[in-house]
Amino acid sequence: MALNGNGKNGRKRRKRWIFLGSGAAALLLIVVIVSAALRPNHAIDPDKLATVERGDIARSVVATGKVQPLTGVEVKSKASGIVEKLFVDAGDRVRAGQVLAELDKEQLQAAVGESRANLGAAEAAKQAADASYQKNIVDAEGPDVPFLKSDMQRAQDSYKQGLIALNAMQDAQKNYQLALNRQMSAQRNVQVSKADVAEAEAQIAQAKAALDNANENLQYATITSPIDGEVLSRDVEIGDAVSSILVLGSQATLVMTLGDESEVYVKGQVDESDIGKVYLGQPARISVESFKDKKFQGRVTKIAPLGVEKDNVTTFEVRVSIINATGELRANMSANAEIILEEKKDVLLVPEGAVIFDKDKSTSVDLVDPKSDTGRRRIPVKVGISNGVKAEVLSGLSQGQQVVLQ
Template sequence: MPKIFTNKKFLVAAGVVLILLLFLLWGRKSRGPISSHQVYTVTTGDITAKLHLSGTIQPLYSADVASLIDGRIKEALVKDGDRVEKGQLLIRLSEEDLISKLETDRSKYLDAKVKLNEVLNWENSPTYVNSKSQLETARLEYEEKDKTYNQNVQLYKSKAISKHDLDTSRLELERARANLAGAQAQFADVVAKGNQDAVQKARSEFIAMEIAFQMSQAALAHKEILAPYTGIVSVKRQSSTLMGQVEKSLSENRNVTAGEILMTIDDQSHLTVDVQVDEFDIFRVHSDQPVSITIPALPKEKFTGKVVSISEMGSETGNTYNVRCQLDNPSPRLKVGMSAHVEIPLEEKKGVLLVPVSALVKSQGQYGVYLLGGKEPRFQPVQVGITSDTSAEITQGLAAGQKILRYIPVGLAEGG
């Protein structure tokens, strides 16, 4: 009985070869004849390279509205989302509180002024004159008691007065000496209150009170908060009663502090879109460069604009630069925060060889197209210039009039 060859490795290899042969035959047959819509005739034309970027609609001008003074809201005349005109009254602060503070500061200022004048003319002040007078009275009394005591000592020696009278005279002298010492100490303290340190302290207190008084006077001029320009109100203050929620209005009788931001006014007559441009493209973008802008939420409307600013510093998260584009024709339907797509034309060429982007294929690192003219399409290497959404410039490898495949059919091997 003949021996049947049953080497498993050989059978597996033979099966793989058979499958590959069938796949190649199927691929050639599956391509079939090339239809006319698959053929593209290389021609010349114009092409523009563009950047396609995304961003959001933002106001060009946006101002924080803050209270310039401490106060209490008497009337809040606008709420979140309101449209206001330049100079429109937004908030009125309580005038009663401001007047009360003004009177308090006025009183402190006048007291400080009197004190400074008194220190500057200290030797003529009632305090100084009175203290000096008391010192002189104490000195005269002491001199009189001392003279009397000395006389009594002589009288006692001559037995003209008693020991009791002498002791009484000595006590009066000691009391007068104590009074003189007290008057001298008090006068020294009074004199010190008029020295340079005292003058400097009084002057500093006066200046502080004067500034406070002037600020209170000026505060009355800032009791009304006005809109800096026409725009939409966005309340910024955080609610103290609703934790984590931003309040949409400013309630009356709420205290505010100087410098506190209460709202933002967005001027929606001048809108922009900020986009991030890669470092390799940023040198091809310049100010006043025209742009096209589309809004996904408004697909039927087209907008134009221009580049108005280019950041000098790259972003922290990547090698991109912020480019601000301003809309030429903002529509009332546009809203801050809407998504936007921006096209920035980078380079335009006229009368160059063009092929569809769909015709390009890359084989072993080399771009090319499939050239027609033989039995089978053959891979033709090309040099590619600038590209647009649909076309590519060919700088080398093709000539006008040559025919190529517009699309690469399934089964056509790259470079084959």
């Protein structure tokens, strides 16, 4: 019985030790887990890391605007009428003097015929007035007056001598008086006929002017290109009515828009805080939506001397010209002209988000340092120009080092 009791007690003691051992192990595991959970984790999220690398950087200002042809012309007609023929379409190349369109000429040709007939009538009236004037001049000189006066005096002497009858003398006196009256009347008519000649000359001048105008209108019915370039838009179709620019001015019908796109420009606005850094001939890079991976080279060719204030912000108009030999840039494309203020090639670059500025405007960055208690180490650096995304590193970092984005 005693052995059995000892055996049972031994088994109880072994179970108790096993239980205590398991509890101690479990407690140790809990302590390890809790310690691991409470221990600071200094690993840095890879998304917060950036590598110092080499590249090109430029400091610039951006002028946003539209692509415009350097030479652009709105073609309007000097004559009114109906479009009868169109010889070009949008996208066609044209030369100066090339016929673009023709208006219906029937009424214009009729006007030319009427004006020519009026000129003929005026010239005929002038001839008649000249003939009358010349006749009056001759009559005003009275070529037969001296002869008839002598004849009258001889008749009077003969009558006194009783050689002729009274009625013969009276006839001589009458003939002389009639000639004298004709002379005086002609002298008065000279001024009248002279005025008739002047009026006829004025009628001729007026008729010639009307004929010239009719001929010009007939010529204006043929619309030609004023420049070498490209048809940017054709704004009328056959059968459309066209109003004259000579009558309606800027409100006249737009027939076509032409432009020379071999050289184009972007007209944009630059803030007054940056305009002092912009100068004529300054290089610029132009980007458009149609060619997202391509930059076009240009230069500043115009800076407005007068700023424009809007919403308390003053801006200056700047024009950037681009040689468009390939014709890729087209009118009215939205474009950004990046005017280069300063550019560096093959320099160390770091994201601006990694640069730390203190109250003294000193700059520093956090380097990845696994040995540090925080997993990072702050070092001073010297930065150069920035483009708003990346900054040039002048000293303090080497290529390949990893920095922490703040």
